[in-house]
Structure formats: C-alpha cells, structure tokens
C-alpha cells in the first residue's frame with residue numbers, strides 16, 4: 255500500500271519532470287533468451303502483483319492498448335549492482351502489476367558487465383521477435399550500433415540509466431528512430447552532494463585551513479553519471495567560493511568492496527588531512543564507512559561522507575549520524591517512466607528522445623521521512 259502511495263507521488267514528480275524535459279529539449283548471438291531465468295528474476299514482483307489483477311486490467315485498457323500479449327526484452331548491465339537491482343525489481347513489478355504485461359512475456363537478462371555478451375542478448379531478443387526492448391547498456395557508447403540493430407528489425411528501444419550521448423539522442427529525433435532515454439541528470443546529483451557539504455557547520459573545512467581536502471571515489475568513468483557527479487560535486491563548492499583540494503580520485507566501479515579498499519588506503523596515506531569522502535554512489539559510500547570506522551574516524555565530527563542513490567542502509571546511516579548525506583536516485587520514477595514509454599511505443603505514439611526524473615537531496619533533515627518512503 256505504502257509502495258503504491260509512493261509510486262503515485264513519484265509518478266506525479268515524473269510527469270512534472272517529463273514536462274520540463276520536453277520544454278527544454280534536454281541536453282544529452284549467442285545463447286537463446288532464457289525465459290526461465292526471467293521468471294526467476296522477477297519473483298519479487300510476483301508477490302506484489304498478486305492482489306492487483308483489477309488494477310492491471312484497468313491500466314491496460316486505460317492505456318488504450320492491450321499489452322498482455324506484448325513480448326518485452328530487458329537487459330540490465332549487471333545484476334550484482336545494488337541500485338539496478340532495486341530498479342529492475344520495480345520495473346517488472348510495475349509492468350506486470352500496474353500496466354498489465356504478462357510476466358512470462360518479459361525476459362530479463364544479466365549483461366554481466368560485458369558489452370559483447372549483452373549485444374548477443376539483444377540479437378537474441380530480435381531473433382525471438384520481442385515487441386519492445388528496455389536496455390541498460392554496459393557501455394553507453396554502444397548505443398548507435400544497438401539502436402541501428404533494433405531499428406532495422408523495427409523494434410523500439412527504451413534506454414535506461416546509462417545515457418547515450420547527445421549526438422545519438424539527437425539522431426533519433428532527426429531520423430524518427432523509435433528510441434528514447436529515461437534517467438536522471440547526474441549534474442543535479444553531484445550539485446546536491448556538494449551543497450550537502452557546504453551546508454555543514456564548517457562548510458566541510460573541518461581543520462580550518464581554508465580549504466576542503468577530499469577524496470573522490472568514482473563509479474565507472476565511462477559512465478556519464480560518474481563523470482558528472484565527480485565534476486559537479488566539487489563545482490557546487492567552488493561556486494560558493496569554497497576552496498577545494500583533491501587528495502585522491504580513484505575509480506571504484508560502483509562497488510562496495512572497492513570503495514572500502516580505496517578509502518582504507520587513502521586514510522592510511524593521508525590520515526587527518528581527509529575532511530570529506532565523496533562517493534559517486536551509496537554502495538561505495540557504505541564501503542567507505544566501513545573503512546572510516548575501522549580507522550577510528552567519526553562522520554560528522556572529524557570527517558564527512560556523502561553518496562548517491564538513497565539505498566536503505568545509507569539513509570539509515572544518515573538517521574544514525576554515520577553518513578552526512580546522500581541523494582535519492584528515483585528508481586520508482588525512472589522504472590515507471592520506462593514502462594510507460596514502452597507502452598507508448600507499443601501504442602505507436604511518438605515520445606521525447608530524453609526524459610529526466612529529478613533527484614532529491616537527503617540529509618539529516620529529511621532522512622527519516624525518505625526512509626519511510628523507500629522501505
């Protein structure tokens with residue numbers, strides 16, 4: 255019930271953001287697809303779907319199209335990614351429960367962080383005759399090739415999470431290609447992280463030497479989310495006249511264990527000089543927190559720590575005072591938007607090339623409230 259409420263609220267936010275995105279024309283064959291695997295992958299959604307048969311029927315008819323028979327191919331860049339696991343669970347739940355897709359018609363595959371493997375999966379989706387694809391590319395730079403493969407086969411594509419570059423999304427628009435992207439503008443999440451540090455009592459300058467000395471734990475640098483969060487978090491501080499000093503920037507590939515190792519080594523190397531640990535996501539920030547605690551440092555007292563995503567553990571840590579802040583990466587809005595875009599394509603409607611959902615800043619002020627919503 256709570257889930258439904260937040261879904262409705264977030265949908266509203268999405269609708270508003272999508273309108274904004276429209277106005278602004280926003281910037282930026284191997285093995286056979288395995289439906290058994292898909293059925294397993296979506297078991298979480300199954301429970302949620304149980305009592306919603308009527309709602310699904312209503313949604314399907316109100317969308318003006320019967321999606322019950324539509325075949326959907328979904329490929330996620332890597333199943334082990336915490337955030338994308340929340341995302342894909344919500345995506346399948348929403349498509350089955352609220353939009354009326356048949357669960358056994360939805361195939362969800364693990365790209366295993368290997369573009370060649372994922373390209374094979376997509377080829378197999380084409381061979382098996384899916385009606386629409388929802389793709390979280392391993393490498394967003396593969397979008398032109400993948401889009402052409404799908405377009406030639408007459409299959410529309412909704413790209414999620416990893417944004418293809420602007421040249422590519424402009425091409426969809428110019429050439430009338432049925433492809434679209436839905437995500438969130440990572441510049442906003444980076445800016446929010448910087449603002450969270452600027453809002454602390456000493457503006458991040460714990461030792462009072464006139465500058466904020468930080469380490470940056472980056473996601474996969476091929477990914478625009480990693481690039482923008484790295485850049486805009488620091489820019490937000492500098493824009494307020496706050497001087498910064500980068501002690502270390504290292505890639506942690508969105509991974510908790512890598513985050514822990516990087517921060518452990520950095521704390522050994524730089525000790526008390528480290529005032530802020532910026533992590534491009536919460537998984538790495540949770541790893542960073544383990545390292546911070548092991549080094550007997552205390553968040554909020556002698557070090558600050560921020561992440562992005564609003565994973566439950568991260569938000570709980572804010573409530574407990576062990577995280578300075580995070581940024582809610584609205585997977586409800588993004589997943590539901592992706593499902594809606596897929597239905598629009600099935601309906602023959604034209605959609606915008608780029609659709610953006612807003613991030614939400616999460617600090618001690620609203621962490622308890624956010625926790626209520628995401629649990």
Ligand code: GAL
Nearest residue numbers: 335337338415479508535563
């Ligand atoms: C980001 C998210 C990361 C990771 C990444 C995968 O938006 O913050 O945690 O899931 O997407 O591309």
